[in-house]
Amino acid sequence: xxxxxxxxxxxxxxxxxxxxxxxxxxxxxxxxARRSLSPEEILARARKIDPGVGLATVYRTxxxxxxxxxxxxxxxxxxxxxxxxxxxxLHFHLICERCRTVTEIQSDQFSGALxxxxxAVGFESRKSAIEIIGLCAKCQSSE
Amino acid sequence: xxxxxxxxxxxxxxxxxxxxxxxxxxxxxxxxARRSLSPEEILARARKIDPGVGLATVYRTxxxxxxxxxxxxxxxxxxxxxxxxxxxxLHFHLICERCRTVTEIQSDQFSGALxxxxxAVGFESRKSAIEIIGLCAKCQSSE
DNA sequence: AAACTTAGTGAGAATCGTTCTCAACAAGAA
DNA sequence: TTCTTGTTGAGAACGATTCTCACTAAGTTT
Ligand SMILES: [Zn+2]
Ligand SMILES: [Zn+2]
Ligand SMILES: [Zn+2]
Ligand SMILES: [Zn+2]
Numbered sequence: 001x002x003x004x005x006x007x008x009x010x011x012x013x014x015x016x017x018x019x020x021x022x023x024x025x026x027x028x029x030x031x032x033a034r035r036s037l038s039p040e041e042i043l044a045r046a047r048k049i050d051p052g053v054g055l056a057t058v059y060r061t062x063x064x065x066x067x068x069x070x071x072x073x074x075x076x077x078x079x080x081x082x083x084x085x086x087x088x089x090l091h092f093h094l095i096c097e098r099c100r101t102v103t104e105i106q107s108d109q110f111s112g113a114l115x116x117x118x119x120a121v122g123f124e125s126r127k128s129a130i131e132i133i134g135l136c137a138k139c140q141s142s143e
Numbered sequence: 144x145x146x147x148x149x150x151x152x153x154x155x156x157x158x159x160x161x162x163x164x165x166x167x168x169x170x171x172x173x174x175x176a177r178r179s180l181s182p183e184e185i186l187a188r189a190r191k192i193d194p195g196v197g198l199a200t201v202y203r204t205x206x207x208x209x210x211x212x213x214x215x216x217x218x219x220x221x222x223x224x225x226x227x228x229x230x231x232x233l234h235f236h237l238i239c240e241r242c243r244t245v246t247e248i249q250s251d252q253f254s255g256a257l258x259x260x261x262x263a264v265g266f267e268s269r270k271s272a273i274e275i276i277g278l279c280a281k282c283q284s285s286e
Numbered sequence: 287a288a289a290c291t292t293a294g295t296g297a298g299a300a301t302c303g304t305t306c307t308c309a310a311c312a313a314g315a316a
Numbered sequence: 317t318t319c320t321t322g323t324t325g326a327g328a329a330c331g332a333t334t335c336t337c338a339c340t341a342a343g344t345t346t
Contacts, residue, residue, distance in 0.1 A: 016322095017322085017323095018312085018313050018314070018321095018322060018323065019313080019314095020312075020313070020322090020323060020324075021312090021324095022323085022324070022325090023323085038303095039303080039304085040303090052324090052325075053324095053325085054324070054325040054326070055304090055325090055326095056304090056305080056306085056324080056325065056326085056327095057323080057324060057325070059303095059304065059305075060305095060323085060324090075218060079302090079303075092257075094261070094264065094266045096266075097269065103264060103266065105260055105261075105264060107256060107257075107260055109253075109256045110252070110253035110254075110256035110257050110260075113250060113252045113253040113256070114235070114250075114253050117248055117250055117253075118237070118248075118275075121237065121246060121248060121280070122279070122280030122283070123237045123239075123246065123275070123277055123278070123279055123280065124277050124278045124283055125275050125276070125277040126240070126276055126277045126278065127275075127276055127277070130273060130274075130275055131273075131274070132261075132266070132268050132270075132273055133268070133269055133270055134266055134267050134268040134269045134270070135266070135267045135269065136265070136266055137264065137265030137266065140265070140267055159293095160293085160294095161292095161293060161294065161341085161342050161343070162342080162343095163293090163294060163295080163341075163342070164295095164341090165294085165295070165296090166294085181332095182332080182333085183332090195295090195296075196295095196296085197295070197296040197297070198296090198297095198333090199295080199296070199297085199298095199333090199334080199335085200294080200295060200296075202332095202333065202334075203294080203295090203334095222331090222332075
């Protein structure tokens, strides 16, 4: 089991959630993922660890992980994708609509300017991550 | 008929699209909208102009308008919302998840910094509008 | 104006992602 | 081990979007 998965389990447990077999499997999958995965993809991978896992449980576990701040949900088209996120401050997610890789970028320069303007307008952002859809460098060259 | 609607019709016609009754109705609704509307809302309003319009045609017309750059699609939760967009340069959409009002903000200061960083990473943004979900000033105070 | 070609149409079925329901289960406390 | 109750899987239900297909009408050609 990965360290990341262990940390998440510990945190969930501390918050009063039960650490069940299916949850263990989903957490392990998410912790190991190198790109954002769809719920269906997470289900397929989780079943290699615990064959009995159901799709509903994947959704439920993703909800829990998101509520506890261990995961962020990302949308490409109609499909919902999930991603473990490290950065805490306001930052951007560059989401490649081809390979679904998510790159995080951050700069105090524009974050500061943006936050100032949001305050000026009186808008309160609910998410700390802003999504930019497009094509990553690799996928541009291989198109 | 609004000027905006007429301009859009002219542009579509020039691109080879037929200007049909249902399309006229949908275009008129979108051109007059002061906030983002859901396809169902657009349908209801369009039927006041042309009672026979079907939901499928609303979706199809929205697709055309989007493909031709007269409209941007915005997502709040699962629902798809549409919005006529004026700004051409890179800008932000502040989307209130309560009242669905969309405010556009723009500043060369952070746009420049952001574009520079996107280029540095080699990421090519497909959309000129970046969405920030949250609560507008009005809805914050009345919550 | 009439005929013609074919893009566009409405109704409803189909599909997709997600949520709900509920009887059965099992994690963790005692 | 027993008990409590949070959690589960299967499938039904749901809401948004897309598809199908026979029919219609926009715009072009006569
Ligand atoms: Zn992030
Ligand atoms: Zn890519
Ligand atoms: Zn815009
Ligand atoms: Zn609002």
